[in-house]
Each structure stands twice: as structure tokens, then as C-alpha cells.
Amino acid sequence: MREMTPAGPLLRQVNTQTLMQLIIHTGPVTRVELARRSGLSKQTVSEIVRQLQGADWVRETGRVRGGVGRSPVAYEFNPRSGFVIGVDLGGTKLRAAIGDLGGGLLHEIVESTDPLGGRHVIEQVCSVSRRLADLADASWDAVLCVAIGTPGVLNPQTGVMDFAVNIPSFGDLRVQDELTGRLGVPLLLDNDVNMAVLGEHWQGLGQDSSDFVFIAVGTGIGMGVVADDEIRRGCNGAAGEICYLPIGADPLDRANQVKGAFEEAAAGAGLVRRYVEAGGREVGVPEIFAAAADGDAAAQLVLDDEGRLIGQAICAVAGVLDPELVVLGGGIGSRTELLEPVRNWLGRFMLQPPEVHTSALGHRAPLVGSMAVALRTAHQDLFGATALTPLVLPTPPSGTADAADGDVAAPNPGGTR
Structure with a gap:
């Protein structure tokens, strides 16, 4: 032909x-x-x-x-001919940024996610987006796309977010319709871990890799998959929901079937619970890492066991996808103290384990991915990108974004999202 x-x-x-x-x-x-x-x-x-x-x-x-x-x-x-907004909507933190069409990050806002959830979070996202446009001295008409990474998976049949258990009442809403109606600009919604893997592919450790995965361990657990340079979502958009792997807890116990056995055992709440069971005090995730650094035997034991659980999950993933690289992120996964136990356990489980590294972008990976998605969409809509002309994203200028006084919270090292 x-x-x-x-x-x-x-x-x-x-x-x-x-x-x-x-x-x-x-x-x-x-x-x-x-x-x-x-x-x-x-x-x-x-x-x-x-x-x-x-x-x-x-x-x-x-x-x-x-x-x-x-x-x-x-x-x-002319990079300031238009603007894009990226949002990383977590269970505890909302991070959002505005950038120009050249890939430059202009301003960033970080604040606590509204604990009331539901439409309160919808309004919060809209308010933050418009504040960012004001900070960039951009008219709202110049904002060409908003891309949002959220917990859960957008169900294409129902329009609601499945598995969005970390934000109250969020799974009851047609989130994309609500946000599009309020913002009035092209809007893309995707799982936050999918956004993270795209962020790593654009600016992080996955820039030179065509087959890799990003595993986020924090408040929840999820995975983003890049295969043959394309993100993989599966037929229902749920590819990468490794929280349901039968690891660390009884998968047949109804108590473990909402969030998944692996998430119940290895995510933030499970890590704290196992530390208490090992004789430690009921403290937060950062305190457990600090205790391990100070020689607390219970904390060291629990973190080694965390490495074992994550290693088991990587072993299962590697047997199916054969990635050349595994990037660990999230409030727990991005802790460098976990890297050695994960690698040690993985070496015991597999003869040829994939490379494992902690995220180069840290907690910013989903936000960077959201910016990449918004930027790509704006360029495609404006300049008619087609399958015949693959779009190469602009390389962002060096340097960090300016922050609005009082709007940027300190990062939460080792905490959960």
C-alpha cells in the first residue's frame, strides 16, 4: 500500500x-x-x-x-503568548503551577487540600487556578489548558473518579464536567501517578528511557507505566493499580478490599501500624524515619520490612512488564533511606532485577507531569500537531518558579501526600 x-x-x-x-x-x-x-x-x-x-x-x-x-x-x-496550568491534587496537599508556552514555570502555590472534600475541593482547584493567572499577570482568556492529576481513575463510562478514596465525596462527582464548567478552558484529568510518570519522562530519570515505571508510595500506592515511550492506562484506565496486589495483608479480608492489601500494609497508615506493633510509639511517618536514623531497632526493622514489601511488588511488576527502570516516589517511596533495603530484597527475589532509583523530582513529579500534559495539549491545539509530526516538548529554562508570599508551604519530606 x-x-x-x-x-x-x-x-x-x-x-x-x-x-x-x-x-x-x-x-x-x-x-x-x-x-x-x-x-x-x-x-x-x-x-x-x-x-x-x-x-x-x-x-x-x-x-x-x-x-x-x-x-x-x-x-x-513568544512563550508568553499563552499559559498553561498544572495541578497535583493529593489527599493532603494541593500543588499547582502556571507556566508559559516555552515550558517556563512562573508561579507555584502549595496549600492543604480542603478536608471537606467533594465540591469544596472543586472550588479550591478553581480558586487556585485563577490566583495563579493573576500572579502571572495573565488574563484568563490566555490560559489555554488546565491539566490535573488526582487520586483515583477517571471512569470513561460514568465520568466519575473510581478508587478516589483519599478525598471525601470526590468519587461521587463528575469531576471533569464540574471543573470544565467552572473554568471554561480545555481540561484534562488523569491519575496523579500517571502524571508523575509523565513528569519523570519529561524532566526526570525517565528522559532517556522508553520502558519504565513510577511507583508512588505515600498516603496511597499506585504505579504509572511507560512502555514503548507511551503511557499505558489499560482498558478501564486502571493499569498500575498495584495497591490490590496480594502482598503484605490478606487480600480476602473485606477490610483490605477497599484500598487493597498492598496499600493497607505498605502505605503510610500501614507503616505506622506496623511500627506500633513492633513496639514503637504511634507517631507520623517522618518520625519513624528519624527514629531509624537514631538507631531505633523497631523503626529499622519496620523500614527493612517496607523494603521487602516494595521489593515484592517490583518483582511482580518486572515479571509482567520487564521495565529497564523503576522510579520510586511519593512521600515514603522517595525517601533515599528505603533504596538500599528495596534493592537488597529485590536482589534476593530476582536474578536480574531492574534498576531502581528514587525520583529525581521528588514530590514535584505529579505537578511536573501535569504541566507537561497541559503544555503538550496547548501546542497540539494551537499548531495542529498530528501523528505525522510527533510533538517534542520545550525544554524548560533552568531555575525555580517564583512563589506567592504566604501561598507556598514547605515540602513534607517523607510524609504522605
Whole structure:
């Protein structure tokens, strides 16, 4: 069968996307250089650049000097021609950020998730999103996409969030419809761990890996899967719900069937419970890690056992997916103290275990992934990205976001989300 060649409006979209990618990643660049690199005619390049400049997506940066004759004009992408918002909605913390279309992170807000749950959390997300636009001095019309990582899985049949047990009443709402109606912009909703694995793929340890998993251990437990450079969700969107693995607790006990046996045993509440059973005091997760560092035998025993449980889960995952890399994240999983026991137990379980590392992004992984999803969606909607022209996300500038005074809470090292 002869390979299809795009024509008409689709060809125009493909050409526009090709030039935008070149301008974003190689700018400032002249029209002559764009024609040379893209293989398009100079006339086509000039027409598209003129159109993009008129819409304020690209801007002149001056003339390139040093050649013979009239110096050509150079163009670059205008990153502040639009904005995107990413949200990481956890059971205890809400993290949100606004960025420009060049991948730059401008402002970030962190606050406690409204404990009343349900529509109170919906209103909180909307309020935080609009505050971010104000901080960036951006009109709401310039916000092109909002992407949100949440606990649970969006059920495409019902429109509600399944398994969203960490936010009260959240699973009773058609969350995407409610948020879209209130915000009035393109909105994407995905599991927070899926967002985390996308964050690692964009800016973290998974940048050079086409097959890896991200396992989050915190208030809950979940996994995001990248296989052949694509995220995998499964037929019901529940791929990666490893909280239901029959590990650490009786999977037939009804008490363990809501959150799952593995989550009941190894997530934050289970870790605290096992520490108490080992003779420790009823304290929080950070205190258990601190006690282990101070030589508390019960805390050290429990953390070694935590490594065993996580190692068993990785063993099960590796037997099915064969990932080249496992990234550990979440309030518990991202603790570097767990890395050695996890690797030790995994080495006892498997002859050829995958590489295991703690997240390079830490608690920010889901937020970075949400920003990546929003950015990709905005670029696709604006510049007509198609399967014929895979979109490469802009590399974000170095540096950290500015924070609104009083709006940014300190990270919770070793706590649960």
C-alpha cells in the first residue's frame, strides 16, 4: 500500500507544526534557515511565519549580521503568548503551577487540600487556578489548558473518579464536567501517578528511557507505566493499580478490599501500624524515619520490612512488564533511606532485577507531569500537531518558579501526600 501524504488543510497543519517546532527548539532562526531545515519552500515558510507573527506566537529578535547583502530577520517563539496550568491534587496537599508556552514555570502555590472534600475541593482547584493567572499577570482568556492529576481513575463510562478514596465525596462527582464548567478552558484529568510518570519522562530519570515505571508510595500506592515511550492506562484506565496486589495483608479480608492489601500494609497508615506493633510509639511517618536514623531497632526493622514489601511488588511488576527502570516516589517511596533495603530484597527475589532509583523530582513529579500534559495539549491545539509530526516538548529554562508570599508551604519530606 502506498504511504499516504497529507494534503490541503492537514498539510498546512503539518507544515505549521514543523516550523513551530524548529522555531521553539532552534530559535532565534531566520526564514532561510527554516526553509533549509524543514525542506519547505521559502514562500511557504514566509507565509506561515507571517501568520504566526500576526497571531503573536513568534516575534522578531533583530537582524543576523555578518553576511553579504541585507541582513535577514531572525525569529523566536513568544512563550508568553499563552499559559498553561498544572495541578497535583493529593489527599493532603494541593500543588499547582502556571507556566508559559516555552515550558517556563512562573508561579507555584502549595496549600492543604480542603478536608471537606467533594465540591469544596472543586472550588479550591478553581480558586487556585485563577490566583495563579493573576500572579502571572495573565488574563484568563490566555490560559489555554488546565491539566490535573488526582487520586483515583477517571471512569470513561460514568465520568466519575473510581478508587478516589483519599478525598471525601470526590468519587461521587463528575469531576471533569464540574471543573470544565467552572473554568471554561480545555481540561484534562488523569491519575496523579500517571502524571508523575509523565513528569519523570519529561524532566526526570525517565528522559532517556522508553520502558519504565513510577511507583508512588505515600498516603496511597499506585504505579504509572511507560512502555514503548507511551503511557499505558489499560482498558478501564486502571493499569498500575498495584495497591490490590496480594502482598503484605490478606487480600480476602473485606477490610483490605477497599484500598487493597498492598496499600493497607505498605502505605503510610500501614507503616505506622506496623511500627506500633513492633513496639514503637504511634507517631507520623517522618518520625519513624528519624527514629531509624537514631538507631531505633523497631523503626529499622519496620523500614527493612517496607523494603521487602516494595521489593515484592517490583518483582511482580518486572515479571509482567520487564521495565529497564523503576522510579520510586511519593512521600515514603522517595525517601533515599528505603533504596538500599528495596534493592537488597529485590536482589534476593530476582536474578536480574531492574534498576531502581528514587525520583529525581521528588514530590514535584505529579505537578511536573501535569504541566507537561497541559503544555503538550496547548501546542497540539494551537499548531495542529498530528501523528505525522510527533510533538517534542520545550525544554524548560533552568531555575525555580517564583512563589506567592504566604501561598507556598514547605515540602513534607517523607510524609504522605
